[in-house]
Amino acid sequence: MQHSTHLPHILCVVGARPNFMKIAPIMRAFSAPGSGLSASLVHTGQHYDAAMKHAFFEQLHIPEPDVDLEVGSGSHAEQTAQIMQRFEPVLDERKPTAVLVVGDVNSTIACALVAVKKQVPVMHVEAGLRSGDRSMPEEINRILTDQLSDLLFTTEAGAAANLQREGIGSDKVFFVGNVMIDTLRYNLASAVPARITLEGVEGAQLERAVMADNYGLLTLHRPSNVDDPVVLKRLLSVLVETSRQTPLVFPVHPRTRARIAAADLDALLAKGNILLLPPQGYLEMLGLMRDARLVLTDSGGIQEETTALGVPCITLRESTERPITVEQGTNTVVGTDPAAIRRACEEIISGRGKAGRQPELWDGAAAQRIAAVILDWCRGARAA
Numbered sequence: 001m002q003h004s005t006h007l008p009h010i011l012c013v014v015g016a017r018p019n020f021m022k023i024a025p026i027m028r029a030f031s032a033p034g035s036g037l038s039a040s041l042v043h044t045g046q047h048y049d050a051a052m053k054h055a056f057f058e059q060l061h062i063p064e065p066d067v068d069l070e071v072g073s074g075s076h077a078e079q080t081a082q083i084m085q086r087f088e089p090v091l092d093e094r095k096p097t098a099v100l101v102v103g104d105v106n107s108t109i110a111c112a113l114v115a116v117k118k119q120v121p122v123m124h125v126e127a128g129l130r131s132g133d134r135s136m137p138e139e140i141n142r143i144l145t146d147q148l149s150d151l152l153f154t155t156e157a158g159a160a161a162n163l164q165r166e167g168i169g170s171d172k173v174f175f176v177g178n179v180m181i182d183t184l185r186y187n188l189a190s191a192v193p194a195r196i197t198l199e200g201v202e203g204a205q206l207e208r209a210v211m212a213d214n215y216g217l218l219t220l221h222r223p224s225n226v227d228d229p230v231v232l233k234r235l236l237s238v239l240v241e242t243s244r245q246t247p248l249v250f251p252v253h254p255r256t257r258a259r260i261a262a263a264d265l266d267a268l269l270a271k272g273n274i275l276l277l278p279p280q281g282y283l284e285m286l287g288l289m290r291d292a293r294l295v296l297t298d299s300g301g302i303q304e305e306t307t308a309l310g311v312p313c314i315t316l317r318e319s320t321e322r323p324i325t326v327e328q329g330t331n332t333v334v335g336t337d338p339a340a341i342r343r344a345c346e347e348i349i350s351g352r353g354k355a356g357r358q359p360e361l362w363d364g365a366a367a368q369r370i371a372a373v374i375l376d377w378c379r380g381a382r383a384a
Contacts, residue, residue, distance in 0.1 A: 007038040008378035010123070011096035014065070015046035015083070015107025017056065018301050021282065022102040022125060024060040025182035025367035031063075032368075036375045039100075040066040042090060044083045044107040049254070055281040060183065076106060076137055083110035091118055097378055098123055101145060102179070104138040104300075109145050116148045121381075125179060125370060127152035128159025129300075131321035135224070138300075139321065151377060153370050155180075155304075156324040156359060176369040177361030180301055181308045184286065185364035192284045194291035198249065198275065206275055209247040213291045216246045216345075218274070221253040222298040225316060229263035231336055235316065236265055238338040239296070240272030242345050247273040248296070249288060251280045294348045296341075303331045308362060312353035314344045330356035 010030060014023045023041070030039035043053070043065035057064065069086040071079060083106065091099070091114060099115040101108045102125040112122045127146050131139050146152055146163060154160060155178040163173055198210050209215040218239060226232050239248060252260075260266060269276070280288065286305075289295055295306050298316045306313035307329025315333045325331035332354065334340040347353055361369075 007036060008097040008375070009094070010037055010039045010098055010100050010374065011091070011094055012039055012041050012100045012102075013044065013087075013107055013111045014041060014062075014102070015044040016105045017052065018299075019103050019105060019107070020053075020056040020060055020062060021183040021301065022179045024062050025179050025186065026100070026102070026125065026370060027062060029367040029371040032371075035371050037371060037378070040094065040096075042067045042069065042087065042111070044087070044111070045070040045072055046079060046083065046105060046107045049279070052279055052281075059282045060187070079106045080110045083107055084114050087111050087114050088118070091115060091120060096120065097381075098150070098374070100125065100374075102126055104129070104142045104145070106137075106141065109141040112145045112148045121150040122148050123151040123153070123374065124149040125153045126155055128154045128163045128173070129156075129321040130159075130162045131319040133319045136222075142321070151373065153366075153373070155362075155366070156322070158323060174369075174373050175361065176373065177363060177366035178304060178359075179366045179370070180304050181362040182364050182367050183282075184305055184308050187283060187286060188290070190283055191286040191290055192281075194249070194288050197277075197280065197284045197287060201275055203247075203273065203275075205273055206247040210249075210291075214246065214293050216242070216248045217288050217292040217295045217297075218248045218250040219253070219295075219297045219299050219302060220250075220316065221256050222317065225298050225336065226253075226256045226259040229259075229265075232259060232263055233265055233268065234338060235336055235341075236260075236268055238341050240268060240274065242296075242342070243272035243274045246293060246345070246349055247275070249275050249277065249292075251277040251285070251288070253279060294345065294353065296345075303329075306330055307356055308358065310356060312348045314341065314348070316341070324359050328357055328359050330354045 030037050067090050071082045098121040100123040101112050115122050124145050152173045153176045160173050294312045296314045303322050303325040307325045313331040318335045320333050332344050334344050
């Protein structure tokens with residue numbers, strides 16, 4: 001995307017799959033006629049599956065990145081360092097008005113650090129979310145990025161209290177709603193129905209369940225759940241048990257697939273009524289979520305998407321940084337205790353699952369509010 005020298009220029013950073021859904025409506029809002037802003041897009045390459053990246057960019061109508069840093073995989077330290085090294089010359093060359101980062105992945109903190117040290121203002125979309133669990137790398141990324149940011153855009157009213165507690169002035173914080181939900185609403189009519197994604201599934205029980213929207217969707221990728229073979233076996237055992245009552249569809253993250261194989265748990269999985277799929281595109285996942293009876297996940301974004309869709313969600317983690325999905329939405333946090341997972345599944349299957357309601361400002365217009373705040377801020381900065 002070419003940018004005008006007369007307009008404030010925002011350098012937007014995207015790094016991994018959860019970022020793609022957040023950046024799509026923002027890029028759309030910035031490029032809208034009369035936005036008063038110009039923007040370019042840097043993809044760090046932290047999400048290193050080229051085919052999946054292409055599928056997401058195409059499905060979400062994200063413009064091709066102006067710069068691809070092609071960082072790839074590595075430890076947290078390696079990845080963060082590589083992103084910082086490769087992002088700095090881009091910043092020097094483009095000289096943006098500000099850098100906008102989204103979410104809580106390594107790219108978010110890495111690019112924020114480079115920008116702030118070069119005295120380029122940082123804007124953080126999805127600020128103020130906290131799980132209280134500092135063993136999660138994402139929690140560290142969230143806390144540090146918020147400390148570095150000049151503008152902080154929050155998805156839920158409670159996030160402001162977290163930021164205030166951490167000494168961040170309320171003049172920097174703007175409650176705008178949730179860009180993930182902008183993307184969901186924008187694409188819902190194009191979601192691929194589950195029966196199409198799962199065409200030709202083997203097993204009569206699963207096929208009937210899919211046709212009747214009576215299946216569960218499962219996602220699992222958090223290191224705390226998949227890296228420890230004992231925890232992974234405990235989780236898979238109760239999920240196999242659950243699948244005999246409600247068949248499960250399980251798009252398997254490549255890392256999770258490797259951990260299952262390394263722990264020799266393929267035979268255990270085969271005992272259940274679980275359909276293993278490769279990672280799915282956004283529109284396929286949206287259809288699988290929308291049509292499911294329940295969703296079991298350890299993903300942050302899926303907790304929000306299920307709340308927006310009104311689909312009961314069971315979160316296989318001890319805490320959530322998105323408490324509004326529990327307080328107002330359809331989410332129940334159960335951890336990895338088999339009895340708690342069983343209880344939560346039984347409640348939903350028997351029709352006693354949470355109905356939930358739409359949180360405030362989850363209306364599909366968060367990105368436009370973000371663009372308006374940034375334009376005001378840029379005008380104020382120029383006037384000063």
